[in-house]
Amino acid sequence: MSMYRIHAPDFNLDLALSCGQVFRWEKKERWTGVVNGAVVRAEQEGSELIIESVLNKKSIQDYFRLDDDLEKIYSEIRKDELMTSLTLKYRGLRLIRQDPWECLASYICSSNNTIRNIKNSIRLMCECFGNRIENGYYSFPTPDALAHVELCDMASCRMGFRAPNVRSAAAMIAEGEFDLKGIKDLSYEEGRAELTKIKGVGNKIADCVLLFAFGKLESFPVDTHIEQIMERFYSEKFNVLKKSKKREVIADFARMYFGKFCGYAQEYLYLEDMEKISGQDI
DNA sequence: CTCCAGGCTTACG
DNA sequence: CGTAAGCATGGA
Numbered sequence: 001m002s003m004y005r006i007h008a009p010d011f012n013l014d015l016a017l018s019c020g021q022v023f024r025w026e027k028k029e030r031w032t033g034v035v036n037g038a039v040v041r042a043e044q045e046g047s048e049l050i051i052e053s054v055l056n057k058k059s060i061q062d063y064f065r066l067d068d069d070l071e072k073i074y075s076e077i078r079k080d081e082l083m084t085s086l087t088l089k090y091r092g093l094r095l096i097r098q099d100p101w102e103c104l105a106s107y108i109c110s111s112n113n114t115i116r117n118i119k120n121s122i123r124l125m126c127e128c129f130g131n132r133i134e135n136g137y138y139s140f141p142t143p144d145a146l147a148h149v150e151l152c153d154m155a156s157c158r159m160g161f162r163a164p165n166v167r168s169a170a171a172m173i174a175e176g177e178f179d180l181k182g183i184k185d186l187s188y189e190e191g192r193a194e195l196t197k198i199k200g201v202g203n204k205i206a207d208c209v210l211l212f213a214f215g216k217l218e219s220f221p222v223d224t225h226i227e228q229i230m231e232r233f234y235s236e237k238f239n240v241l242k243k244s245k246k247r248e249v250i251a252d253f254a255r256m257y258f259g260k261f262c263g264y265a266q267e268y269l270y271l272e273d274m275e276k277i278s279g280q281d282i
Numbered sequence: 283c284t285c286c287a288g289g290c291t292t293a294c295g
Numbered sequence: 296c297g298t299a300a301g302c303a304t305g306g307a
């Protein structure tokens with residue numbers, strides 16, 4: 001266990017960890033979370049990150065995507081006054097590079113669910129089926145661990161109808177039937193086609209995994225909140241013919257409109273909506 | 283009680 | 296093709 005500082009200009013730890021992209025971090029005296037099976041404690045002093053973890057500096061830089069050129073990204077996605085104001089208001093919000101399996105399993109749990117319940121289910125799943133690291137902190141259960149769990153035992157995680165989907169995804173990966181890591185070498189479209197083969201994974205959840213785990217920045221996940229905020233600000237700019245295709249139309253418009261870094265734009269829009277509903281839902 | 287939550291699958295026209 | 300119910304669970 002070591003303590004060290006990382007120079008992190010244009011980074012806002014609070015925003016990155018509270019904007020809804022990750023589910024397991026908690027803010028106590030310091031932010032505390034589990035990354036790749038290791039406890040990480042983090043706080044920010046100005047442009048310095050102070051980290052306590054067995055993970056090395058490079059792992060943390062990679063996790064928080066500190067190498068992303070935010071100025072370049074901002075200049076690409078600032079297509080209008082809304083995005084300009086959001087990138088000023090939430091300056092330093094960065095995407096996080098999540099572990100693919102944790103990201104996939106977590107977002108399978110997100111289907112038709114609240115953030116509050118998603119966090120609770122994931123915490124229970126880690127406590128039941130993960131490995132204890134230290135007091136109160138558990139690793140995220142491996143695909144192999146979850147593949148062999150009885151559904152009646154998973155019921156204690158309160159995942160409802162999503163439990164069999166998480167378990168079958170775990171089994172596919174544990175058996176080598178699905179190459180999750182291999183998604184990183186695929187294009188965005190190819191990766192999406194692969195991920196949506198998994199039961200319980202449609203376009204939206206695939207987009208979350210492609211963005212949050214594989215860094216496909218052209219991914220633009222459209223959930224109920226993004227759908228609403230996009231309709232409010234951009235409804236004149238796209239044309240929805242069929243209601244069932246609305247989220248795809250919005251995602252395709254966003255890719256065209258915001259460009260190759262639209263995934264970042266999505267995160268700023270989502271945080272803006274989170275601020276509105278925060279207080280009771282977190 | 284009803285409605286909704288970071289959706290998706292299946293059934294039915 | 297297309298739409299719509301159903302899905303567990305918890306909170307407003």
